[in-house]
Amino acid sequence: MSTESDLIRRMNTAQRNQSFADSVPKDAATLILIDRSGREPKVLLGRRHQSHKFMPGKFVFPGGRIEDSDALMPAATELDPRAAAKLSLRVAGAARAPRAFALATIRETYEETGLLLGQKRGTPPAVPNSEWNAFAAAGVHPDLSQMFFIARAITPPRRPKRFDTRFFTIDAAAIAHRLDGFVGADSELVELTWIPLAQAATLDMPTITGVVLEELAARVAAGMAHDLPVPFYFMENQQFQRDLL
Numbered sequence: 001m002s003t004e005s006d007l008i009r010r011m012n013t014a015q016r017n018q019s020f021a022d023s024v025p026k027d028a029a030t031l032i033l034i035d036r037s038g039r040e041p042k043v044l045l046g047r048r049h050q051s052h053k054f055m056p057g058k059f060v061f062p063g064g065r066i067e068d069s070d071a072l073m074p075a076a077t078e079l080d081p082r083a084a085a086k087l088s089l090r091v092a093g094a095a096r097a098p099r100a101f102a103l104a105t106i107r108e109t110y111e112e113t114g115l116l117l118g119q120k121r122g123t124p125p126a127v128p129n130s131e132w133n134a135f136a137a138a139g140v141h142p143d144l145s146q147m148f149f150i151a152r153a154i155t156p157p158r159r160p161k162r163f164d165t166r167f168f169t170i171d172a173a174a175i176a177h178r179l180d181g182f183v184g185a186d187s188e189l190v191e192l193t194w195i196p197l198a199q200a201a202t203l204d205m206p207t208i209t210g211v212v213l214e215e216l217a218a219r220v221a222a223g224m225a226h227d228l229p230v231p232f233y234f235m236e237n238q239q240f241q242r243d244l245l
Helices: 004-013 068-072 081-087 098-113 130-138 197-202 207-221
Strands: 026-035 042-048 063-065 115-117 148-154 163-171 175-178 189-196 231-236 239-244
Touching (some): 004 207, 004 239, 026 098, 063 098, 068 098, 098 115, 098 130, 098 189, 115 130, 148 207, 189 197, 197 207, 207 231
Parallel strands (some): 148 231
Antiparallel strands (some): 026 042, 026 063, 115 175, 148 163, 231 239
C-alpha cells in the first residue's frame, strides 16, 4: 500500500491543464459502495460517457453537486456525530448542513445507477421535491448512520471545473431497491463494474479517484470507524497538501 508521501507525489505529478480562468470550487459529494461479503472487498465504479467534456471515458464513483433540497430530505437515521463534526471543519463562508452532503450522494447514486440506498419501510418518506420521488414510490428512507466520511479534496485552481468534494462510503447491504434503465450507451454512465478494491486502480480513472481508493483500503484495514481521521487534499503554493480532519 502506498505511503502518505507516495499519495502526495502522485497528486503533484499528475498532468493538469491549468490554463483556465480561476473559479470558486463548488460543493460536491461522492459515494463509494463497498461489498465486503466475500473474501476480498469490492467497490462499484461507473465509466463516464465518452462524449462528456469533463472526464470522458473515465471510471468514477457516483456523485455530483449539492442541491439546496438535499438537506430537507428526511432520513431513517442521521449521520454519526463524529462524521458530522468533521464535515463542518475548514469551511469558508456559510456552511451547509453536514447531512446535505451525505444525502446528495444518495440522490446522485440513484440518478446515475438506479440504486436506492437506505431502509425499505411500509410508508413513504415525505420527499422535498420530485428528485426524490423514486424513494417515496419504493418506500426507501435514507440511512445516514451507515455512511462513513473518508476523504475530502479540492480541485486545484485554474481547472475547467472545480469542486470541493466530500467522499463517503457505505456497505452494499444498504441497497434497498433497484431500478433498471439508468446505465447504458446513452446514459451518463455507460457501464457499472464491481471490482476488487485491490485491483480497482488498474482502471482508467482520475488521479484523485485512485488516491481515495487507497485511503479507503487503509480505512478498511483500520476497522472503518467513525473516529478515524479524514484526509483532506488541497493545493497550497502550487503543491498538494494532505491534512487530517
